Amino acid sequence: MNINEITYRKIIHIDMDAFYASVEQLDNPDLRGKPVAVGGASERGVVSAASYEARKFGVRSAMSGVLARKNCPHIIFVPPRFERYKEISQKIRKIFYEYTNLVEPLSLDEAYLDVTENKKGNPSASLIAKEIRQRIFNELHLNASAGISSSKFIAKIASDINKPNGQKTIPPEEVIQFLEDLPIEKFFGIGKVTAAKMYNLGIFNGKDLKEKDEAFLTTHFKKSGSHYYNLVRGNFYSKVKPNRERKSVAAEHTFIKNLTSEIFMLEKLEKISKELEQRLEKSKVSGKTITLKIKYSDFKTQTRSKTLPYFVKEKAVLFETVKELLFQEKVLNSVRLLGISVTNLNIHSKKKPEKSINVQLKFEF
Known part of the structure; x- marks a missing residue:
């Protein structure tokens, strides 16, 4: 790149290693060194x-408990304790805020940090990441991995390279080559279906993707084509957003036995409506769009939505609306999951202009 001066940021992606399971092993020494599933x-x-x-036995998150047991007969299941995970997550974030106010949590166990300008005055993002990981271990006895680069996209990919309990830095001058060498399925936003389609088009890594022009990609991938075109060229400018707007509030239940009657479904939906009301109250938000989610016994998912002319959060209104949505059309099969979500929330953030930081192309990372 023939650019003498360009805006670069120093971004760290911290990702806790097997967070929920590690917390369970921390709190119960008998579980340490053993295969645990939360x-x-x-x-x-x-x-x-x-x-x-x-x-090591192929057990992964989102896998059914039955399959996990089949893969690892001696696996130990423990029920989740989200309040405990949240408690520890808040302690981890407290450490983050000692280095920068630009923290964007993605979930309880991962976050982006912008340390271009930081409270420690440390010019090296790599050393900051190492120090944060060491503090998490010393103070909370948990391991974390980190990725460091000039963008959120690259930092997130990098944090997975030396897992567990490691870190990887991709400095700005190595980003383009890194993207060209990257297997296509590692690109954020490219799932199994899209990856398979790309394989059929002869696209196996970033270099192959880069050889395709924007017209070709939009023909095959519609709007996403332009995104992929820019992505592989390093044209991503998303900055760390410390105040992420909440876009939805939801509640859902998976049932032990499939539901075959709308009468039983209504009974469950009334309870879910009550739970959702409590979550909306706790979040101090309300919304206009109510969506009913139905997952059938064959795992097909259907959603039905209605937008009201006013903001709501009361259980009675939620329940009456999903009741209407339920009977909007015939249920296709027996049901294994029901959920309700509220979007179009009454949240209005005031965005402050972000300060641009111009630095030399080569700088300490």
Whole structure:
């Protein structure tokens, strides 16, 4: 790149290693060194997280409890304790804020940090990441991995390279080559279906993707084509957003036995409506768009939505609306999951102009 001066940021992506399972092993020494799955072992149970000992047997998050047991007969299932995970997550974030106010949490176990300008005056993002990981271990006895680069996209990919308990830095001058060498399925936003389609088009890595012009990509991938075109060229400018707007509030239940009657579904939906009301109240938000989610026994998912002319959060209104949506058309099959979400929330953020920081192309990372 023949650019003498360009805006670069120093971004760290911190990702806790097997967070939920590690917390369980931390709190219960008898579980240490053993294959642990957080979640349910029942027929309808799902693995929320798996320890690295369990991952050696192919156990992964979102896997059914039955399959996890089949892969690892001696696996130990423990129920999730989200309040405990949230408690520790808040302690981890407290450490982050000692280095920068530009923290964008993605979930309880991962976050982006912009340390271009930081409270420690340390010019090296790599050393900051190492120090943060060491503090998390010393103070909370948990391991974390990190990725460091000039963008959120690259930092997130990098954090996975030396897992567990490691870190990887991709400095600005190496980003383009890194993207060209990257397997196509590693690109954020490219799932199994899209990757398979790209394979059929002869696209196996970033270099192959870069050889395709924008017209070709938009022909085959519609609007996403332009995104892929820019992505592989390093044209991504998304900055760390410390105040992420919440876009939805939801509640859903998976049932032990499939529901075959709308009468039973209404009974469950009334309880879910009550739970959602409590979540909306706790979040101090309300919304106009109510969506009913139905997952059938064959795992097909259907959604039905209605937008009201006013903001709501009361259980009575939620329930009456989803009741209307339920009977909008015939239920296709027996139902294994029902959920309700509220979007189009009454949240209005005031965005402050972001300060641009111009630095030399080569600088300490």
